[in-house]
Amino acid sequence: xxxxxxxxxxxxxxxxxxxxxxxxxxxxxxxxxxxxxxxxxxxxxxxxxxxxxxxxxxxxxxxxxxxxxxxxxxxxxxxxxxxxxxxxxxxxxxxxxxxxxxxxxxxxxxxxxxxxxxxxxxxxxxxxxxxxxxxxxxxxxxxxxxxxxxxxxxxxxxxxxxxxxxxxxxxxxxxxxxxxxxxxxxxxxxxxxxxxxxxxxxxxxxxxxxxx
Amino acid sequence: xxxxxxxxxxxxxxxxxxxxxxxxxxxxxxxxxxxxxxxxxxxxxxxxxxxxxxxxxxxxxxxxxxxxxxxxxxxxxxxxxxxxxxxxxxxxxxxxxxxxxxxxxxxxxxxxxxxxxxxxxxxxxxxxxxxxxxxxxxxxxxxxxxxxxxxxxxxxxxxxxxxxxxxxxxxxxxxxxxxxxxxxxxxxxxxxxxxxxxxxxxxxxxxxxxxxxxxxxxxxxxxxxxxxxxxxxxxxxxxxxxxxxxxxxxxxxxxxxxxxxxxxxxxxxxxxxxxxxxxxxxxxxxxxxxxxxxxxxxxxxxxxxxxxxxxxxxxxxxxxxxxxxxxxxxxxxxxxxxxxxxxxxxxxxxxxxxxxxxxxxxxxxxxxxxxxxxxxxxxxxxxxxxxxxxxxxxxxxxxxxxxxxxxxxxxxxxxxxxxxxxxxxxxxxxxxxxxxxxxxxxxxxxxxxxxxxxxxxxxxxxxxxxxxxxxxxxxxxxxxxxxxxxxxxxxxxxxxxxxxxxxxxxxxxxxxxxxxxxxxxxxxxxxxxxxxxxxxxxxxxxxxxxxxxxxxxxxxxxxxxxxxxxxxxxxxxxxxxxxxxxxxxxxxxxxxxxxxxxxxxxxxxxxxxxx
Numbered sequence: 001x002x003x004x005x006x007x008x009x010x011x012x013x014x015x016x017x018x019x020x021x022x023x024x025x026x027x028x029x030x031x032x033x034x035x036x037x038x039x040x041x042x043x044x045x046x047x048x049x050x051x052x053x054x055x056x057x058x059x060x061x062x063x064x065x066x067x068x069x070x071x072x073x074x075x076x077x078x079x080x081x082x083x084x085x086x087x088x089x090x091x092x093x094x095x096x097x098x099x100x101x102x103x104x105x106x107x108x109x110x111x112x113x114x115x116x117x118x119x120x121x122x123x124x125x126x127x128x129x130x131x132x133x134x135x136x137x138x139x140x141x142x143x144x145x146x147x148x149x150x151x152x153x154x155x156x157x158x159x160x161x162x163x164x165x166x167x168x169x170x171x172x173x174x175x176x177x178x179x180x181x182x183x184x185x186x187x188x189x190x191x192x193x194x195x196x197x198x199x200x201x202x203x204x205x206x207x208x209x210x211x212x
Numbered sequence: 213x214x215x216x217x218x219x220x221x222x223x224x225x226x227x228x229x230x231x232x233x234x235x236x237x238x239x240x241x242x243x244x245x246x247x248x249x250x251x252x253x254x255x256x257x258x259x260x261x262x263x264x265x266x267x268x269x270x271x272x273x274x275x276x277x278x279x280x281x282x283x284x285x286x287x288x289x290x291x292x293x294x295x296x297x298x299x300x301x302x303x304x305x306x307x308x309x310x311x312x313x314x315x316x317x318x319x320x321x322x323x324x325x326x327x328x329x330x331x332x333x334x335x336x337x338x339x340x341x342x343x344x345x346x347x348x349x350x351x352x353x354x355x356x357x358x359x360x361x362x363x364x365x366x367x368x369x370x371x372x373x374x375x376x377x378x379x380x381x382x383x384x385x386x387x388x389x390x391x392x393x394x395x396x397x398x399x400x401x402x403x404x405x406x407x408x409x410x411x412x413x414x415x416x417x418x419x420x421x422x423x424x425x426x427x428x429x430x431x432x433x434x435x436x437x438x439x440x441x442x443x444x445x446x447x448x449x450x451x452x453x454x455x456x457x458x459x460x461x462x463x464x465x466x467x468x469x470x471x472x473x474x475x476x477x478x479x480x481x482x483x484x485x486x487x488x489x490x491x492x493x494x495x496x497x498x499x500x501x502x503x504x505x506x507x508x509x510x511x512x513x514x515x516x517x518x519x520x521x522x523x524x525x526x527x528x529x530x531x532x533x534x535x536x537x538x539x540x541x542x543x544x545x546x547x548x549x550x551x552x553x554x555x556x557x558x559x560x561x562x563x564x565x566x567x568x569x570x571x572x573x574x575x576x577x578x579x580x581x582x583x584x585x586x587x588x589x590x591x592x593x594x595x596x597x598x599x600x601x602x603x604x605x606x607x608x609x610x611x612x613x614x615x616x617x618x619x620x621x622x623x624x625x626x627x628x629x630x631x632x633x634x635x636x637x638x639x640x641x642x643x644x645x646x647x648x649x650x651x652x653x654x655x656x657x658x659x660x661x662x663x664x665x666x667x668x669x670x671x672x673x674x675x676x677x678x679x680x681x682x683x684x685x686x687x688x689x690x691x692x693x694x695x696x697x698x699x700x701x702x703x704x705x706x707x708x709x710x711x712x713x714x715x716x717x718x719x720x721x722x723x724x725x726x727x728x729x730x731x732x733x734x735x736x737x738x739x740x741x742x743x744x745x746x747x748x749x750x751x752x753x754x755x756x757x758x759x760x761x762x763x764x765x766x767x768x769x770x771x772x773x774x775x776x777x778x779x780x781x782x783x784x785x786x787x788x789x790x791x792x793x794x795x796x797x798x799x800x801x802x803x804x805x806x807x808x809x810x811x812x813x814x815x816x817x818x819x820x821x822x823x
Contacts, residue, residue: 011614013650017621020643024628056610056693083610083617086694104617108624 003048003119006076008032008065010057014104018052018111025112035060039068045076048126050099050118055082055089063089066096075125077118081106128198135199141183149176153189154196239498240274241265242307242329244321246314246338246390248281251447252469253483257313257338260487261494268495276305282316283388283438284445295324302328309497311490312336312355314390315343322349333503337490337511340391344508351504354497356489356511360466360481362395362433363402368464368478368516369431371537372528378407380426382455382463383435385413391481392435392466416440416454423459432463434475449473462526468517471540476526477518485513586670589793593716594667596790600719601665603726607690611657615650622647663715670713670797674821677708677717677753678745684721685743688729697729698740708745708753709821712798717818720791720802724757724814727787731761731812752800753820758813763806772804791816 005027009015012033019029032038036059043049051069055062066078077099082089085103093101099121100114142150145166152162163173186192243261247254258277265273280294310325310332312318318336325334336355339347344357370376383389386396399408409430411422419440423432437451446454449469456463456474465475468482489511497503516534520542523530530539547554601608626643629635685701692699725741732739741759748754764772773792795802800818807813 011618013646013653014614014618014621016646017618017625017643020639021621021625021628024625056690061693081617083613084606084690084694086606088696089694104613105620106617108621108628111621 002026002028003050003122004028004030004043005050005052005115006030006032006038006043007052008035008038008057008062009052009054009081010034011054014054021108021111022115025108025115027115033057035065035068038065042072042074043076045074046126048119048122049076050115050122051076051078052115053078053080055080055085055093063093063096066093066098070096075122075129077121077125079114079118081111131198135195138184138195139199142180146176146180146183149173150180150184150192150196151201153177153180154193154201238272238274239308240276240306241309241311241494241498242302243275243277243311244313244317245277245279246282246317248279248284249277252449253467254279254313256469256483257487257490260484261311261491262487264488264491265495273495273498276302276307280317280320282314283390291320294320295328298324299328307332309494309503310334311494313338313490315339315347316390318343318349318353318355319347322347322353333497335490335493335497335503336508337486338391340393341510342394349508352502354493354503354506354508356486356493356513357508358391358481358486358511358514359394360391360479360514361402362398364479364514364516365395365433365464365466366402366406367534368518369433369462371533372462372464372476372518372523372526373429373431374532375429376406376431378409378427378430379403380409380411380423380430380432380461381435382411382419382423382432382437383413384437384439385441388438389435395435413441415442416444416446416451420455420458423455423461426459426461430461432459432461433478434463434465434470436467462522462528471517471519474522475519476522476528477537478516479514480517482513482515486511489513586797589716589797590667590670592790593670593719593794594665596723596787597664597715597719599787600722600726601661604687604691604722606694607687608657608661610690611687612654615653615657618650619647619654622650664718668713668715670716672711672713672798674709675712675714675717677710677712677755677818678703680712680714680717681721681743681745681755684718684725687718688722688725691726692729692741695729695733696739697732699725699743700740701743702745704745704747704753706747708747710753710798710818711821712818713794716794717798720794720816721755721757723787723791728757728759728761728812728814732759735761748817751820752817754815754817756813756815758807758811760811763810763812764804766806773802 005022007015007018007022007029009018009031010033015031015033019031022029030043035057038051043051053062053065057065060068062080062082069076069078078093078097079099080090080093080101081104082101083104085101090101099118102110102114139147148166149162152165157165159170159173159177162168163170166173181187181192184192184195186195243258245254245258249255249258262275265275278298307329310321310329312321312334313336315338318334318339321329321334321336325332334349334353334355336349336353338358339355341357341359366376366379369379381395381399383392386393389395395402407430409422409426411419411432412435414422416437419437426432432455434452434455436448437446437455438448439445440451448467450473452463452465452470452473452475459474462476463474464478465471466478466480468480468484471477471480493506496506516537518528518533518537518539520539522528523539530537533539622643626640626647629640629643681701682703685699689699721743725743728741729739732741738760741757744756744758746754746756773788792802795816795818798818800816802814802816804812804814
């Protein structure tokens with residue numbers, strides 16, 4: 001599962017060494033000597049990839065860059081790699097969602113493992129995001145009435161009950177329900193519930209549409 | 213009974229011992245002079261006599277003195293009037309001893325003695341031997357007999373004139389001489405083999421003319437002139453001066469007083485010895501020794517004495533003089549003339565030398581003390597650096613792990629390449645070169661750490677303050693990051709050359725920055741430390757380290773630079789104290805203040821190195 005590793009480190013020597021090693025492992029590598037340079041040309045997140053970030057880099061330090069990227073909606077997993085790991089920094093980074101926190105010198109085994117994990121995470125996140133996006137698109141085809149019916153169906157309500165709530169006959173509800181199944185491209189109720197769960201519609205009980 | 217006896221005894225003890233003795237009367241001496249006392253010769257006799265008598269103040273002795281002035285006055289009526297005068301004058305003055313100076317005086321004393329001073333002992337001096345034999349005084353008349361020999365004068369003349377063949381006798385007529393009368397009779401024997409030019413009893417003018425035209429190999433022998441043939445009186449010394457002014461030959465003299473008047477010297481009569489001898493004789497008689505028991509004898513007051521200046525004039529060497537001769541009026545040698553000045557100068561030089569060596573010693577002591585102080589400072593600074601090193605462990609680890617990380621990754625990559633069926637040698641070469649470079653980097657870090665931690669002697673070198681600051685700030689970057697503190701360095705755009713010990717100066721900067729970082733640990737945001745270098749006029753550079761923390765406690769009594777002042781729970785409080793010591797050793801200053809907008813600023817000024 002190859003992908004691109006984005007290395008941000010002010011140490012040219014280390015950048016070169018890591019680039020060489022990662023390329024041998026089959027990854028493509030992009031290097032940035034400072035946080036600013038990464039921000040200037042943000043990686044394409046649709047392609048598989050991850051960030052290998054030094055804690056101490058010019059302009060912004062590693063955790064600051066992590067924060068900035070998160071605010072920009074980046075889902076690129078971040079592996080921190082630092083010359084000196086002090087506990088507060090490590091805790092802060094992990095809490096903020098870092099994939100791993102490594103210290104130099106790091107063995108290739110550990111490094112590759114962390115990168116592989118990060119890549120997998122990214123892949124998963126990307127797929128999830130993809131599916132969520134697709135769901136969002138399907139959900140958007142539903143009429144408001146069909147959406148109301150959908151919400152109530154996945155909550156386990158029977159047609160009669162839904163009809164009473166929405167002030168419609170059982171037959172009308174049944175027609176809407178059929179329409180929803182058609183539009184959402186599912187054949188069973190179980191599949192519909194699964195979609196609803198993935199779209200996060202079941203959490204909190206609130207009926208929020210999922211944004212693309 | 214016993215009491216009365218005691219009282220009597222007490223009175224006896226208290227009563228003066230000599231109360232019943234006779235009435236105390238000063239003893240008295242009547243000193244009679246032949247010539248008047250104003251002449252130097254007779255004055256010296258009198259002076260020495262008086263000094264000798266006064267040297268023994270107890271019992272008191274009165275000296276009466278009379279001058280008969282017989283070289284200018286004489287005749288029966290003068291004698292009679294003198295006799296009358298003495299009788300009247302000393303009618304009520306008891307005299308214990310008579311001292312007669314000169315043959316003519318002695319002659320009159322002997323004549324008048326039975327009438328004027330019956331039974332009073334007589335002491336005489338300056339009586340010529342022939343006169344003594346002629347006068348035949350009674351045994352209770354005692355004194356010094358003078359015999360001045362022409363032979364001695366000729367001996368002296370031979371000494372001062374090599375190849376002497378002529379002597380010129382200069383003096384007053386023989387019958388007026390006091391002590392030289394015998395020369396007239398001595399000429400035949402003493403001057404045997406010599407031509408004798410007789411310049412005796414002439415007028416002063418004639419005499420002076422004659423002495424100006426004397427032949428070679430001749431010497432003048434001067435007796436004494438009291439009155440020349442024209443009847444003009446001269447003190448003999450004055451007469452000699454007049455003659456000496458014209459004389460073309462050296463003048464041998466026979467009186468000490470003539471030595472300064474132009475005489476070259478000779479066997480001279482010493483008037484002060486005559487006076488002192490006479491005084492001693494008189495005192496013996498006064499003390500009760502019968503004068504008849506003291507025999508008269510020839511005086512020893514004649515000695516060969518020469519005038520050095522005259523010797524120079526006539527080319528006479530000291531070795532030419534008769535044995536035992538004394539040379540007077542020698543020009544003072546340097547040491548004689550300038551002894552005090554020389555001693556003073558020597559003393560000043562000695563004192564100066566002493567002072568200089570004391571100052572040098574002090575200087576050495578101060579240098580030693582400075583050296584020791586620097587050594588102490590080095591040790592103290594070393595302790596401080598070890599403490600700082602703990603603070604900087606994160607920086608050190610980071611600096612070291614950076615190259616180590618690269619090396620490890622490169623090495624593993626290389627292994628991987630080697631395992632492949634056809635290893636890419638070019639890439640391997642690159643890797644090995646990188647490893648080597650990173651290895652050097654790592655060892656540089658260690659070297660830097662070691663030199664920072666090493667106990668190094670204090671050493672001032674030419675350094676750029678900007679470089680020192682920059683290096684220190686690089687070093688601190690990790691430490692700042694881990695405390696979430698932003699670190700800024702604003703360097704003065706030009707080099708700031710100073711003389712400094714780079715390690716110790718960096719230690720100061722590290723210390724100040726770490727303090728600032730720690731001071732802000734309680735702040736939620738806005739943590740930053742700003743370092744700045746500036747030029748202060750043309751002579752010094754200023755480093756400032758400012759933070760945005762709570763500032764320095766405002767109590768005035770607190771000096772943050774005092775040893776053991778600390779606000780930290782785990783601090784010893786020696787960092788700033790060491791910093792101040794280091795800066796002072798650089799002849800700089802360090803001070804702290806609070807900024808108006810909050811936070812503390814530490815400043816240090818260091819003198820710029822002059823080129």
